[in-house]
């Protein structure tokens with residue numbers, strides 16, 4: 210049995226460090242005292258510059274955190290993931306999303322032992338990845354060249370929705386297919402209904418995206434889309450002009466279930482791709498249709514560059530490691546319960562939703578990989594909205610509320626193709642907010658007083674291009690891995706989600722029988738109220 214993170218000597222040293230040096234630490238004061246602070250606590254990683262210097266840490270904090278990572282065997286755990294070991298222990302699966310963006314020859318990692326000594330099954334998986342990628346990109350190019358297809362409707366939820374949605378939105382300046390994209394996820398019929406009211410069967414391509422091909426919401430939406438398609442001139446006959454065969458594609462690991470549904474055009478992937486890590490796989494087809502094969506490959510290349518950085522950079526200069534350890538420091542030693550994501554970019558408006566699944570579904574756990582209860586807090590609440598909108602909503606609380614909430618600013622140096630002057634204003638606002646959080650407003654009347662010393666990180670991309678976006682997302686993936694590895698949890702399962710799914714099935718069945726025996730009074734009362742015609 211391995212030791213848990215809070216039983217290590219490094220944990221104790223960090224707790225002491227907090228009490229002795231950091232409980233009353235002031236970020237702005239340390240900038241005055243330490244001219245090295247900015248350079249020590251910022252770094253350039255592939256495509257992403259990170260300024261971590263406005264955080265409540267010093268280089269010594271980082272050293273102690275790295276000692277913690279060593280004691281928690283982070284490097285060995287990282288090696289296991291990159292060797293294709295079953296790191297998703299409860300489901301006996303590997304987590305090889307990194308393989309989806311590795312070039313056939315190992316790319317930037319080709320000299321590394323993890324590639325030169327790659328086990329045969331992983332090498333074979335890499336071949337399959339590229340065969341499937343080639344097929345997916347060929348299909349994407351085919352669809353792009355079909356002028357009669359004007360609308361692409363992606364039906365999927367969770368990992369089969371958020372990744373493609375965030376990327377298609379983010380790369381809107383790179384979308385040159387001339388098609389409209391619709392992402393339908395919610396089982397609320399209004400979402401699908403609105404989309405269907407705006408499209409026509411002969412000009413629409415439906416992508417049914419579901420790793421399992423059993424997720425209730427996706428199945429119901431897909432069935433309703435199919436029914437609508439057939440009722441509006443579509444046909445089940447493959448040779449018909451407007452056939453299901455030409456207008457429905459399944460993206461799934463469950464080819465059989467897709468075939469039973471009646472979709473024979475399927476792009477597959479593998480059980481070692483976690484749902485929330487799947488945008489790089491066939492689940493990325495809407496992205497590939499939107500931006501084309503070259504840009505999709507650039508997205509993969511950016512992510513691969515971050516993979517190589519994560520594998521090869523020393524821990525002290527390894528951005529996913531530094532940011533993951535900062536999360537541990539804030540959650541477990543400073544006691545901060547949430548983190549605010551503030552992308553100063555309209556393109557990244559859905560990033561927070563994506564990160565909520567990535568972080569909270571991965572690390573919202575309470576036992577370790579050996580099933581032992583954890584004595585420490587895990588995933589913080591991740592929330593936020595794009596700037597500058599957030600400034601006019603919740604930033605008040607960030608500046609003057611009683612809780613300290615670390616903020617993560619994400620900004621772009623280049624402003625894309627529209628209205629450059631706006632971009633300058635956007636950037637100035639982002640930097641000013643980070644400054645305001647740190648310096649506060651002292652010597653003022655009580656209502657104007659802002660305490661300052663409120664921490665933030667600042668991530669800067671050159672521009673929102675496919676490679677930079679790929680690197681940014683991979684950075685977050687690996688950061689989540691780092692945090693999970695230190696906590697000793699399985700970041701790749703999500704048993705909590707299953708509970709609600711099971712109960713929804715149970716309530717639906719009870720509703721049929723009008724049987725509420727053994728159900729708590731509130732739940733039964735609500736169900737009766739929903740069913741009753743006369744309330």
Ligand SMILES: O=P(O)(O)OC[C@H]1O[C@H](O)[C@H](O)[C@@H](O)[C@@H]1O
Nearest residue numbers: 367368369419420421424484706
């Ligand atoms: O892709 P699917 O199998 O349809 O799964 C979609 C989603 O379902 C569940 O809610 C899981 O918690 C998610 O991790 C997953 O991404």
